Amino acid sequence: MIRRRELLAGLPAAALLGARPAQAADPALDAPPPPGPPRPVSIPPLHEERLPNGMTVVVAPRRGLPLVSATLLVRVGAESDPPDGAGLAELVAGLLTKGAERGGRPVGAPEIARQAEALGGSLDAGSGWRSSSVGMTVTPPRLDAALALMSDALRSPLLQPQELERLRVQAVDNLRVAESDPGSIADRVARRLYWGGGAYGAVTSAASLQRLTRDEVVGFHRQGYRPGQSLLVLAGDITPEQGQALAERHFGGWRPNRMNPLPRRDGVGAPLSPRSVLVDLPGAGQSAVIVLAPFTSLSSDDRPELRAAQVANAVLGGGYSARLNQEVRIRRGLSYGAGTSVEMHPEGGAWQASAQTDHRNAAQVAGLLRDEVLRLGQAPPSAEELAARQATLVGSFSRRLETNGGVASLVAGQWAQGRPLADLANYVPEILAVTPAQVRDFAVRRWKAQDLRTVVVGDVRAAPEAFAALADADATALRLRADALVFDGPGLQAPPR
Incomplete structure (x- = not known):
């Protein structure tokens, strides 16, 4: 027996609509509602x-x-x-x-x-x-x-x-x-x-x-x-x-023990000497590209510096319209997306830009990521660009406040980082107070060409010219095979016997 669902599945859309006559759009019915007025970001009492x-x-x-x-x-x-x-x-x-x-x-x-x-x-x-x-x-x-x-x-x-x-x-x-x-x-x-x-x-x-x-x-x-x-x-x-x-x-009955606390290992950053590492992964479908740069630390008491750093990161990687995605995906179609992430510790911080691309485009994408990082020191965001990126930060923060789980995670994260909970109430006004000049100055101070590091992982045989260009661009480049990587020692490969 043929079911009604099977019959409908084979009919064209016009037949399913009953051949209704076309009608002009009615703005009163078809237009989306206008956005409501902005609501203040409200931190629940803690x-x-x-x-x-x-x-x-x-x-x-x-x-x-x-x-x-x-x-x-x-x-x-x-x-x-x-x-x-x-x-x-x-x-x-x-x-x-x-x-x-x-x-x-x-x-x-x-x-x-x-x-x-x-x-x-x-x-x-x-x-x-x-x-x-x-x-x-x-x-x-x-x-x-x-x-x-x-x-x-x-x-x-x-x-x-x-x-x-x-x-x-x-x-x-x-x-x-x-x-x-x-x-x-x-x-x-x-x-x-x-x-x-x-x-x-x-x-x-x-x-x-x-x-x-x-x-x-x-x-x-x-x-x-x-x-x-x-x-x-x-x-x-x-x-x-x-x-x-x-x-x-x-x-309340959980008793403190008298054992010494676990020691924290030394976390001071000591980058390896190569500024670029190229890893051959035979059979990989695409190349992964990462550019690394210094970021501010958790121990910094300079709040304007911290907020400027967060806005600078948003300018480069805070959403679809941010600079890296504009350059890599929207204007050139070299990747499905380029984004950023940050990691902050008491001893220092790291900023990371990443994208995946066709092996043949690996050198170009790596160059674009590096160029955009350095360009921020010469081309600060316009007032319109800055406002858009600040809005993404404020929006992301406020969305977390919409759920109980989001509030709990914000409080837990703040406490784990050793920061006062009262700082959560200052986040939005401090982000909105950041100026283009502060973003530019942060990029000039923190993001210098000699401090950038690049990692590319891909199939060298699929695009030997691209990987040769990457190696030629950096005399310190270290070339390794993925199956030779060793993470148990202090470096990336086993020491010679």
């Missing part, structure tokens, strides 16, 4: 308290939606990985949801997942620079039970050997998949090229993961996860009094 054990509690009441986002964060991350154990902090965070001691009995990963699902959410965990966290979003009546689950996962994880091995295998498999992706390889090479052998230049590898032992996992958790370095954020339909009472109930 009520900050400390428990006697040193734990920080922040409650951000937001009425209207019966949900609460809870984030539990510890100020420890990959900067405390051992020199030969990159990936330890991430493994520990991954194990937090894989089993915990609950009510005096061990509860495995499947039961933890079922308990979280029964609360109407999922228990998420992760780790980055200077932070490891667990989080959930639930309705207010289930927040008590959710915090009990989060507390047990963070404070009393089982860290079982079999779960460690399962997580290790998954991480190694993911790395092997990434070894065929030019973008992933370029990111790893760029990190080592810019930061060198210090903490921020550490790259997780299959070898570093295989070296990690359960004793190291247990020791990292025992030393690094402590109440005096922890934060609980509750954002949503909750009062400060309710939040404080729940925090005391579930975390």
